[in-house]
Amino acid sequence: MPSIQHSARGHARRDEIVRAAIETIAERGYRGASLAAVAEKAGLSQQGLLHYFRSKEDLLIGVLQWRHETDTGGRDIVAEPMSLAATQGVVEANAHREAIVRTFSVLLGESVTGDHPAAEYFRLRYRRVREAMTATLRLEWGDRLPSGLTPEEAAPLAVAIMDGLQFQWLHEPESFDMPAAFRAFVRLLDPKAAP
Amino acid sequence: MPSIQHSARGHARRDEIVRAAIETIAERGYRGASLAAVAEKAGLSQQGLLHYFRSKEDLLIGVLQWRHETDTGGRDIVAEPMSLAATQGVVEANAHREAIVRTFSVLLGESVTGDHPAAEYFRLRYRRVREAMTATLRLEWGDRLPSGLTPEEAAPLAVAIMDGLQFQWLHEPESFDMPAAFRAFVRLLDPKAAP
DNA sequence: ACGCTTACCGAGCAACCGGTAGGTTTAGTC
DNA sequence: GACTAAACCTACCGGTTGCTCGGTAAGCGT
Numbered sequence: 088m089p090s091i092q093h094s095a096r097g098h099a100r101r102d103e104i105v106r107a108a109i110e111t112i113a114e115r116g117y118r119g120a121s122l123a124a125v126a127e128k129a130g131l132s133q134q135g136l137l138h139y140f141r142s143k144e145d146l147l148i149g150v151l152q153w154r155h156e157t158d159t160g161g162r163d164i165v166a167e168p169m170s171l172a173a174t175q176g177v178v179e180a181n182a183h184r185e186a187i188v189r190t191f192s193v194l195l196g197e198s199v200t201g202d203h204p205a206a207e208y209f210r211l212r213y214r215r216v217r218e219a220m221t222a223t224l225r226l227e228w229g230d231r232l233p234s235g236l237t238p239e240e241a242a243p244l245a246v247a248i249m250d251g252l253q254f255q256w257l258h259e260p261e262s263f264d265m266p267a268a269f270r271a272f273v274r275l276l277d278p279k280a281a282p
Numbered sequence: 283m284p285s286i287q288h289s290a291r292g293h294a295r296r297d298e299i300v301r302a303a304i305e306t307i308a309e310r311g312y313r314g315a316s317l318a319a320v321a322e323k324a325g326l327s328q329q330g331l332l333h334y335f336r337s338k339e340d341l342l343i344g345v346l347q348w349r350h351e352t353d354t355g356g357r358d359i360v361a362e363p364m365s366l367a368a369t370q371g372v373v374e375a376n377a378h379r380e381a382i383v384r385t386f387s388v389l390l391g392e393s394v395t396g397d398h399p400a401a402e403y404f405r406l407r408y409r410r411v412r413e414a415m416t417a418t419l420r421l422e423w424g425d426r427l428p429s430g431l432t433p434e435e436a437a438p439l440a441v442a443i444m445d446g447l448q449f450q451w452l453h454e455p456e457s458f459d460m461p462a463a464f465r466a467f468v469r470l471l472d473p474k475a476a477p
Numbered sequence: 478a479c480g481c482t483t484a485c486c487g488a489g490c491a492a493c494c495g496g497t498a499g500g501t502t503t504a505g506t507c
Numbered sequence: 508g509a510c511t512a513a514a515c516c517t518a519c520c521g522g523t524t525g526c527t528c529g530g531t532a533a534g535c536g537t
């Protein structure tokens with residue numbers, strides 16, 4: 088009763104539905120994304136969708152899991168931290184995945200409301216991401232950054248920059264250069280780095 | 283016929299409704315905030331509300347205008363830029379206005395979706411706020427910040443920090459120290475400043 | 478006193494929402 | 508080839524949504 092056993096074909100279908108949900112959320116937000124709209128985009132009926140995800144919230148969980156799997160790739164990003172250069176690479180990659188960035192920015196926004204089903208996800212995610220960023224900064228500079236900040240102090244700033252830049256970028260995707268802005272932030276962290 | 287002429291009493295009532303709308307949006311987002319819920323909180327019927335705002339979108343415009351009026355106070359923040367210390371003060375003030383911060387963070391999130399009525403507002407707001415922040419930074423340090431960045435390069439970063447920190451704070455209001463994080467950012471801008 | 482505007486409210490409506498009930502068809506297993 | 512479970516669909520339901528229609532009552536300038 089917990090969940091349905093899916094065949095290989097079933098798994099593929101589930102994936103298509105998640106992809107359709109991501110697109111729909113990017114266009115209308117989670118609250119505005121009706122099951123019917125997602126289903127249509129995935130090429131089946133609303134009830135067909137409900138066969139794979141037993142409720143709308145269940146579908147959202149599917150989306151969140153998809154994100155978790157694809158962006159960590161199963162690795163522990165705290166124990167094996169990324170380099171700062173790799174982080175810059177993530178920002179550059181995001182600049183080519185507008186729909187996905189849009190989806191998770193909307194979700195982040197909606198999640199600050201009282202009872203939103205993604206609230207818990209984002210709270211935990213922030214903790215994890217800040218830890219990972221702390222590890223990255225420590226890997227790069229040790230216990231003191233060039234500016235004198237500790238990695239613990241700088242990590243929330245780096246995370247905030249990534250989130251905040253996305254909103255500015257999403258509002259003017261053609262004219263706002265998100266990777267360049269992040270590069271400027273890295274120069275702020277280390278003025279000695281080559282411009 | 284563009285809008286209804288309101289008496290002094292009518293204006294006060296409109297204000298109450300806007301305030302109720304802000305609270306409701308903080309709790310459920312714009313899409314989740316039904317006119318009925320806003321009306322109930324304001325102490326009248328949904329139809330009574332519709333007498334003051336002819337549509338839901340019209341109500342949102344009212345909320346956006348309220349924000350514009352209260353946070354600039356009618357002054358031109360580009361021509362008369364704030365000091366950095368005053369900006370720090372804004373962050374501290376925000377830490378005591380959780381509902382309002384929540385409201386506009388949700389709205390910012392929702393506004394990145396396709397046809398959201400607040401999209402245009404936020405696009406213009408970003409341009410204006412970046413300009414104002416550029417002016418603030420130039421007022422503080424001239425054409426080169428201590429880190430070597432130009433005010434134009436640093437302004438989007440400062441704006442991103444303010445937005446981004448709000449999301450982290452809203453997810454853990456008791457344990458995340460937003461003003462302290464912003465102070466750390468200021469130290470990043472000028473390592474010579476007293477810690 | 479009269480007329481006009483403002484300030485509401487009750488009833489109702491078409492569209493849409495997420496979800497259920499109950500089926501039928503398809504695919505895989507023994 | 509029988510059986511089972513997965514993969515769907517049609518029909519439907521109660522609730523909510525934003526909004527219109529058509530009022531009524533109170534204030535106010537003349």
